[in-house]
Amino acid sequence: MSNLNIDAVKKNTYDAIVIGSGISGGWAAKEFTEKGLKTLVLERGRDVKHIVDYPTTNKYPYEFEHRGEVTLAIKKENPVISKCYAFKEDAMHFFVKDNEHPYVQEKPFDWIRGYQVGGKSIMWARQTQRWSDLDFEGPLRDDFAVDWPIRYKDIAPWYSYVEKFAGISGNSDGLPELPDGEFLPGFPLNAVEDYFKKSLKDKYGNRHVISARCAHLSQPKQIHFDQGRVKCQNRNLCQRGCPFGGYFSSNASTLPWAAKTGNLTLRPFSVVESVIYDDKLGKATGVRVIDTNTKEVTEYFAKVIFVNAAAINTNLILLNSKSSRFPNGLGNDSGVLGKYVAFHNYSARINAEYNGLKEFTTDGRNPGGGGYIPRFRNLLKQETNFKRGYAAGFGAYRTADTDTSGIGADLKSQLLTKKPGPWKVGSHMMGETIPKESNYVSLDADKKDPWGIPQLKIAIDYDDNDAKMKKDYIEQLSEMFTEAGFKNIEVNDASQAPGLDIHEMGGVRMGHDPKTSMLNKWHQLHACKNVFITDGACMTSTSTQNPSLTYMAFAARAVDYAVNEMKKGEL
Numbered sequence: 020m021s022n023l024n025i026d027a028v029k030k031n032t033y034d035a036i037v038i039g040s041g042i043s044g045g046w047a048a049k050e051f052t053e054k055g056l057k058t059l060v061l062e063r064g065r066d067v068k069h070i071v072d073y074p075t076t077n078k079y080p081y082e083f084e085h086r087g088e089v090t091l092a093i094k095k096e097n098p099v100i101s102k103c104y105a106f107k108e109d110a111m112h113f114f115v116k117d118n119e120h121p122y123v124q125e126k127p128f129d130w131i132r133g134y135q136v137g138g139k140s141i142m143w144a145r146q147t148q149r150w151s152d153l154d155f156e157g158p159l160r161d162d163f164a165v166d167w168p169i170r171y172k173d174i175a176p177w178y179s180y181v182e183k184f185a186g187i188s189g190n191s192d193g194l195p196e197l198p199d200g201e202f203l204p205g206f207p208l209n210a211v212e213d214y215f216k217k218s219l220k221d222k223y224g225n226r227h228v229i230s231a232r233c234a235h236l237s238q239p240k241q242i243h244f245d246q247g248r249v250k251c252q253n254r255n256l257c258q259r260g261c262p263f264g265g266y267f268s269s270n271a272s273t274l275p276w277a278a279k280t281g282n283l284t285l286r287p288f289s290v291v292e293s294v295i296y297d298d299k300l301g302k303a304t305g306v307r308v309i310d311t312n313t314k315e316v317t318e319y320f321a322k323v324i325f326v327n328a329a330a331i332n333t334n335l336i337l338l339n340s341k342s343s344r345f346p347n348g349l350g351n352d353s354g355v356l357g358k359y360v361a362f363h364n365y366s367a368r369i370n371a372e373y374n375g376l377k378e379f380t381t382d383g384r385n386p387g388g389g390g391y392i393p394r395f396r397n398l399l400k401q402e403t404n405f406k407r408g409y410a411a412g413f414g415a416y417r418t419a420d421t422d423t424s425g426i427g428a429d430l431k432s433q434l435l436t437k438k439p440g441p442w443k444v445g446s447h448m449m450g451e452t453i454p455k456e457s458n459y460v461s462l463d464a465d466k467k468d469p470w471g472i473p474q475l476k477i478a479i480d481y482d483d484n485d486a487k488m489k490k491d492y493i494e495q496l497s498e499m500f501t502e503a504g505f506k507n508i509e510v511n512d513a514s515q516a517p518g519l520d521i522h523e524m525g526g527v528r529m530g531h532d533p534k535t536s537m538l539n540k541w542h543q544l545h546a547c548k549n550v551f552i553t554d555g556a557c558m559t560s561t562s563t564q565n566p567s568l569t570y571m572a573f574a575a576r577a578v579d580y581a582v583n584e585m586k587k588g589e590l
Contacts, residue, residue, distance in 0.1 A: 028320060033059040033284065035581075036306055036321040038291050038336065041138025043554040043570040044327035045269030045277075046181065050578035052282035056585075059284045059319055060274075063311060063328075064134030066287040067113075067141065069247075069270045073260030075109045083108045099129050102519055105142050110258040113142050123463050125478035129518035130331065136287055137270035138329065139521070142258045145234045145266050146388070146565040147187050149178050149198045153398060154562035161397075161406050164359060164454045165530040167559050168540035171198065177572035185267040185571065186243050188251075188387060189232035197229075197393040197564070203237045205230040206387045210379035211415035211442045216390065218503040226395045226499070228413055233387035234267035234568075246272050255384040266386070288312055290470050293340040294324060294349050294550060302549045303349070309470045323549045323581050323590055327574070330360075330555030334460050334526040335475045350544035353534055356527060358459045360479055361561045363522040364409070364450030366513045367489050369496045371505035373415070373442040380417040380439050389414030392446070394563045396491065405487035409450035410563040411496065415442055444505055448492045451563045452517075453484050454525050479517045522566055524558035542577040549590045553577045 034056035037047045044060065051058040066072070080086055087108045094101040097117045106114050115132035122130060133139040152171040158164040175198070182201040190205040208216060208230055216228035235251040236243050243249075248264030248271055257266050264271035277283040288311035295305045295318065305320035326333050334357050340349035348356045389412070396408035418440035422433040458480065462473035493510050500508050517523075530536025533545035536559070542551045553574040555566060584590045 031305075031318065032320040033057045034321060034585075035059070035323045035325065036061065036319060037325045037327060038306065039138065039327035039329060039332075039554065040136045040269055040274060040285070041133075041327065041329060041554070042140045042143070042269060042567050043574045044138070044325070045140065045273035046571050046574035047325045047327055047553065047578055048277040048283060049273040050575050051582070052277040052280040054578070054582045055282065056582065057282050057284070058277070059286060059321065060277075061289040061291055061306065061308060061319070062136050062138075062285070062287045063290045064136065064287060066285070067135045067137050067260070067270055069260075069264065069275060070262045073262060074112070076256065076259045076262050078109065100131060102129055102515070103131050103521070105258040107258070109256070110142060113258070113260075120468065121466075121474055123466060123474055123476040125476050126480045127516035128477040128479050129516050130477065131518060131521045132329070136274070136285065137268055140268040141260050141270060143268075143567060144388070144565070145257065145386070146391075147182075147185075147189075147232050147234050147568040148391070148393075148564040149200055150174070150562055150564055150569055151196055151198050153196050154560070154564070157407060157562070158560050161401075163406060164560050165528065165532070165535050168529055168531050173540070174569070174572050174576065177576040178568065181568065181571040181575055184242060185234055185272065186236045186239065186248070187232060187568070188235050188237040190230050192227070192229045194227060194229075194393055196398055200232070202232070203240070205232070206235070206237060206385045208390055209381050209385070209415055210376045211373055211444060212390045212413065214376060215413065215415070215444070215503050219499060222499075222502050223395075226392065228390040228392055231387040231389060231391040231412070235386045236265050246276060248272065251386055253384045253386055255386055257386065290472070291328065291336055292316070292470070292472055294326070294336065296340065296342040296344060296349060296547065298342060298344050303547055309472075311470075314470065322585060323551070325551045325553065325574075325577070326556075327552075327554045330523045330526065330558075331460055331475065331477070333552060333554055333556040334360075335462070335472075337527060338460075338462050339472060345546070349550065350537055350546045352546045353536060355456075355535065356537060357461050358456050358526065359454035359528055360458045360460060360523060360525040361452045361454040361558070362479065362517045362524065363520040363561060363563070364452055364481065364485050364489065365447060365520040366481075366515050367448040367492055368445065368511040368513065369493065369500065369508065370443065370445045370511065371500050371508040373444055373503075373505050375504065376442065377439065388412065396495075403487070403491055405484045405491065406453055407451040407484075407488075408563060409448050409488055409492050411449060411492070412447045413444070415444045417442055444500070446496050448489065449520075449563050449565075450485065450488045450492065451561050453482070454528070454560060455482065460526060479523075481517065522555070522561070524555040524561050524566060527552045527556040528559045529557050530559060541580045542573060551577050551581060
């Protein structure tokens with residue numbers, strides 16, 4: 020019988036285990052397998068194969084029973100996920116329904132999730148900006164959180180590395196607060212977006228509108244053709260899954276690339292209950308997995324483990340990974356596991372109209388979404404009554420007017436003949452929030468999920484800094500719109516709960532000191548060197564930029580380090 024146990028362990032042993040198949044997990048899988056390591060990727064949801072499992076990708080609007088809308092009944096059943104902008108009839112099968120995976124809201128929090136191979140990389144908004152040293156040095160300079168143990172120079176080559184493979188469209192804008200990258204041609208601003216860009220430059224000098232940088236193949240290179248991907252068709256149906264691979268996703272890019280090496284084992288329907296820690300060896304030896312459907316428990320083993328389950332679930336796994344050495348969660352000697360969680364503040368928007376440039380209209384679609392306004396507050400000095408700052412999206416489009424007067428044949432003719440109306444412009448806030456100990460996630464003592472794992476309690480909220488920042492955004496953008504001659508300015512203070520930004524970060528933060536952080540500069544747990552975290556949980560602060568590109572760079576860099584350490588016998 021002991022020999023059978025030994026054989027079972029051997030069968031379930033790999034060089035590396037990656038928990039999660041989303042943006043960061045996909046990159047970890049690619050890097051490990053390319054470097055020759057037999058790698059197991061565990062995904063709690065179903066398999067989604069590129070092209071094959073995009074059931075709505077080529078449907079016309081009239082082929083949807085409700086023309087793309089979500090029914091009232093589904094909205095009532097899903098009060099959280101139905102708030103998400105992409106939860107529509109064409110893509111709702113990629114989102115976690117509210118009653119399927121419950122969690123406890125100590126404070127209102129809209130947790131948006133995608134449990135399938137590829138995770139949310141299928142439905143993400145594809146915005147990709149680098150961080151600068153203004154961001155990595157922010158906590159130290161502005162006296163909040165803990166100092167990042169890395170700087171831009173540490174990550175810059177890895178940004179370049181992942182940008183070339185993923186395919187990032189953008190322009191070289193020469194802004195120190197938003198470093199340029201390895202870009203494919205950027206998507207052009209339309210006439211009004213370009214007009215607003217010039218207006219800000221003339222009026223302020225230090226405020227900019229740039230073409231949004233996005234993970235779309237505007238002009239693919241050979242490395243993208245080698246992945247089986249082709250040029251973005253500008254369909255703007257991305258949340259359905261792209262049959263062309265026109266935007267970056269784990270499904271279209273990193274996971275198939277990893278599979279081609281012959282070193283990848285992908286196991287969907289695998290809920291990771293915990294990471295197994297061996298007290299005698301002083302390291303993690305594997306993971307305990309519950310089959311999503313059968314509830315059967317299996318253990319898998321590896322020399323190195325990357326936890327990339329997405330920020331909040333990564334916290335959950337570590338909190339639930341208890342042992343005599345770590346009674347409060349794996350690596351949690353500092354007591355900060357699950358704490359200092361932060362997010363992006365997307366709770367304000369501004370809309371207006373512009374009556375100029377009527378000789379222009381738009382033709383086609385911009386998958387990048389139009390313009391992006393990089394952060395301009397508190398860059399070089401503290402100039403406001405709040406810490407840090409905000410970026411903003413900006414877009415413009417031409418409306419169409421329809422004359423509904425008349426009856427009969429005249430009315431039919433008028434309905435078919437649309438005339439260009441005024442330009443509509445809009446902006447949304449992307450504010451940095453300050454990590455605080457009072458913003459945390461923890462395990463519920465009584466409630467369990469369908470797999471017997473403690474449900475997660477989430478206690479995350481806005482603070483006074485967020486309120487002051489939002490007020491400033493509204494004042495500044497209103498002024499900028501007024502200066503540009505925009506009319507009928509309307510402010511929308513959404514007062515939405517945290518979470519709907521879908522940019523939660525922290526809880527397993529990096530830092531210099533094991534007493535105040537969980538991870539070192541290589542994303543290793545200070546107290547368990549063969550476990551690495553490179554998804555949003557590792558973040559010490561949030562900056563204002565969309566975080567996914569940084570996760571990609573972190574994952575590639577950490578795998579390179581881990582493999583080198585393994586070769587030296589250090590892991």
